[in-house]
Amino acid sequence: xxxxxxxxxxxxxxxxxxxxxxxxxxxxxxxxxxxxxxxxxxxxxxxxxxxxxxxxxxxxxxxxxxxxxxxxxxxxxxxxxxxxxxxxxxxxxxxxxxxxxxxxxxxxxxxxxxxxxxxxxxxxxxxxxxxxxxxxxxxxxxxxxxxxxxxxxxxxxxxxxxxxxxxxxxxxxxxxxxxxxxxxxxxxxxxxxxxxxxxxxxxxxxxxxxxxxxxxxxxxxxxxxxxxxxxxxxxxxxxxxxxxxxxxxxxxxxxxxxxxxxxxxxxxxxxxxxxxxxxxxxxxxxxxxxxxxxx
Amino acid sequence: xxxxxxxxxxxxxxxxxxxxxxxxxxxxxxxxxxxxxxxxxxxxxxxxxxxxxxxxxxxxxxxxxxxxxxxxxxxxxxxxxxxxxxxxxxxxxxxxxxxxxxxxxxxxxxxxxxxxxxxxxxxxxxxxxxxxxxxxxxxxxxxxxxxxxxxxxxxxxxxxxxxxxxxxxxxxxxxxxxxxxxxxxxxxxxxxxxxxxxxxxxxxxxxxxxxxxxxxxxxxxxxxxxxxxxxxxxxxxxxxxxxxxxxxxxxxxxxxxxxxxxxxxxxxxxxxxxxxxxxxxxxxxxxxxxxxxxxxxxxxxxxxxxxxxxxxxxxxxx
Numbered sequence: 238x239x240x241x242x243x244x245x246x247x248x249x250x251x252x253x254x255x256x257x258x259x260x261x262x263x264x265x266x267x268x269x270x271x272x273x274x275x276x277x278x279x280x281x282x283x284x285x286x287x288x289x290x291x292x293x294x295x296x297x298x299x300x301x302x303x304x305x306x307x308x309x310x311x312x313x314x315x316x317x318x319x320x321x322x323x324x325x326x327x328x329x330x331x332x333x334x335x336x337x338x339x340x341x342x343x344x345x346x347x348x349x350x351x352x353x354x355x356x357x358x359x360x361x362x363x364x365x366x367x368x369x370x371x372x373x374x375x376x377x378x379x380x381x382x383x384x385x386x387x388x389x390x391x392x393x394x395x396x397x398x399x400x401x402x403x404x405x406x407x408x409x410x411x412x413x414x415x416x417x418x419x420x421x422x423x424x425x426x427x428x429x430x431x432x433x434x435x436x437x438x439x440x441x442x443x444x445x446x447x448x449x450x451x452x453x454x455x456x457x458x459x460x461x462x463x464x465x466x467x468x469x470x471x472x473x474x475x476x477x478x479x480x481x482x483x484x485x486x487x488x489x490x491x492x493x494x495x496x497x498x499x500x501x502x503x504x505x506x507x508x509x510x511x512x513x514x515x516x517x518x519x520x521x522x523x524x525x526x527x528x529x530x531x532x
Numbered sequence: 533x534x535x536x537x538x539x540x541x542x543x544x545x546x547x548x549x550x551x552x553x554x555x556x557x558x559x560x561x562x563x564x565x566x567x568x569x570x571x572x573x574x575x576x577x578x579x580x581x582x583x584x585x586x587x588x589x590x591x592x593x594x595x596x597x598x599x600x601x602x603x604x605x606x607x608x609x610x611x612x613x614x615x616x617x618x619x620x621x622x623x624x625x626x627x628x629x630x631x632x633x634x635x636x637x638x639x640x641x642x643x644x645x646x647x648x649x650x651x652x653x654x655x656x657x658x659x660x661x662x663x664x665x666x667x668x669x670x671x672x673x674x675x676x677x678x679x680x681x682x683x684x685x686x687x688x689x690x691x692x693x694x695x696x697x698x699x700x701x702x703x704x705x706x707x708x709x710x711x712x713x714x715x716x717x718x719x720x721x722x723x724x725x726x727x728x729x730x731x732x733x734x735x736x737x738x739x740x741x742x743x744x745x746x747x748x749x750x751x752x753x754x755x756x757x758x759x760x761x762x763x764x765x766x767x768x769x770x771x772x773x774x775x776x777x778x779x780x781x782x783x784x785x786x787x788x789x790x791x792x793x794x795x796x797x798x799x800x801x802x803x804x805x806x807x808x809x810x811x812x813x814x815x816x817x818x819x820x821x822x823x824x825x826x827x828x829x830x831x832x833x834x835x836x837x838x839x840x841x842x843x844x845x846x847x848x849x850x
Binding site: 245246247249273274276280281284296298341349358361370374376380381468473503507510515 | 567568569570571572574575577578579581582584585586587588589590592593596650651653654655656657658661662663664665666667668669671672673674675676677679680683684685689690691692693696699700725730733734736737739740742744745747748751757760761764765782785786788789793807808811812815816821824825828829831832835836839
């Protein structure tokens with residue numbers, strides 16, 4: 238609030254701080270705050286309370302604003318019947334693995350491309366960035382065929398967490414974000430480390446990484462939410478009920494389960510990402526804009 | 533993983549040679565080779581992942597689209613997969629639906645976030661709260677959000693949220709997903725609600741980069757709010773506007789989870805079938821991975837066409 242008063246935007250500060258402008262400003266602000274709360278928070282309220290209603294109450298017209306006779310049993314049923322504990326554990330396990338693989342491999346690659354600059358590094362970078370142009374849906378079939386029979390080694394990765402972890406490493410956006418960050422670290426620091434006889438790994442570990450905590454945080458958060466939100470790929474490569482992710486599991490049960498229970502399960506599935514967002518919203522928002530703003 | 537954690541440390545025994553040691557010619561050549569090897573050792577893990585899961589599948593997709601695999605035997609069939617896919621009556625419906633969705637999503641999901649961002653940027657209060665609200669749906673798993681829409685909002689009876697609101701306003705209620713006409717608009721509303729937060733935040737960031745003097749000068753010249761938006765805001769953000777238009781077209785053309793969950797796939801009278809859903813159907817239900825690959829290549833060509841137009845337009849502007 239305070240820092241904004243200095244910069245001039247579309248409408249000047251003086252115009253909205255007196256007379257008619259002030260009335261319009263405050264009216265608009267109240268209307269927008271109320272409207273946005275209704276549009277973006279309202280559905281979530283409807284979801285959480287709707288899942289507390291009985292099947293009878295959900296079918297009544299007009300719908301009730303508060304559950305008359307709250308049925309926490311729906312949430313308990315969702316937890317038990319859909320084996321949500323197992324589904325949440327799976328998703329969590331895939332998310333953590335994805336973070337580790339992306340942090341180790343993508344950081345190493347971005348460090349090499351930014352600071353070590355080996356021969357053909359630019360060609361490799363260009364080929365990586367080129368994949369940003371290819372829509373995921375186009376690759377889904379050949380990727381699936383590759384995963385069920387890896388070239389040369391002939392391993393089938395179906396139902397193996399590696400089928401989620403490894404393809405996520407091939408993320409050009411991460412490498413781009415990390416490389417841009419590393420590029421901004423002064424070359425002199427590298428030279429000084431080299432003079433002291435530090436190896437490349439040592440330099441990465443003791444100089445680059447400590448300076449890069451913010452960007453590593455952004456990459457990790459994006460990795461977790463990507464796994465949590467993904468649907469089609471985990472649906473294809475994790476076909477067994479024991480290895481499903483939470484979204485796929487709910488979808489698989491949706492047909493034969495009362496809809497209140499499905500919604501209750503959806504609420505539970507959404508809680509982790511909402512919590513992550515509320516904790517890390519600053520990092521998420523800054524990460525989202527740094528990648529694109531100077532484009 | 534193990535690959536990158538063992539970059540060579542050849543100088544462990546004894547003191548590392550100083551970069552300024554004797555015999556500069558020999559060390560500089562040896563050093564060069566070694567430095568390059570080190571660089572590639574750090575790259576290898578990520579590069580292997582790109583090779584196996586991105587670059588190779590890209591080529592394989594194109595190759596597969598000209599082959600047919602039956603009972604483990606693969607033969608070249610030329611353009612057969614393409615002609616079979618195009619002859620499928622759903623093919624044209626799917627493209628029609630996908631384009632319709634893309635256009636509607638642009639009308640709603642492209643224009644609205646821009647004006648929301650302009651509005652938010654003017655507020656001196658409550659901005660943080662509004663920003664969190666707009667981005668909150670982006671963080672929900674799409675399956676969760678879509679079940680909410682499917683069961684509670686688009687319930688065709690009067691117990692559904694949208695119908696209850698319409699009825700309270702004395703407007704005619706709708707069958708939503710069960711009506712072929714309403715299927716697409718309903719999917720666009722759900723999809724925009726879920727996804728617009730990202731665009732709003734990116735616009736907000738680019739609005740903050742507009743120098744305030746430009747607005748001041750325009751105001752001194754007597755430009756009203758609309759003229760200032762038209763002559764300052766839009767030209768100043770046009771690169772981001774163009775980029776997000778492109779990204780949104782690519783994203784909406786891949787429409788998949790909305791029809792799958794909201795419309796159970798095809799929807800009423802095929803009104804929801806999308807190209808991506810057709811790829812999924814062919815590949816994983818009709819046991820026709822080659823046909824699905826051909827459809828994927830067609831999609832790639834169409835999107836590449838869009839990108840070419842985009843590059844042409846943005847290059848001309850500068």
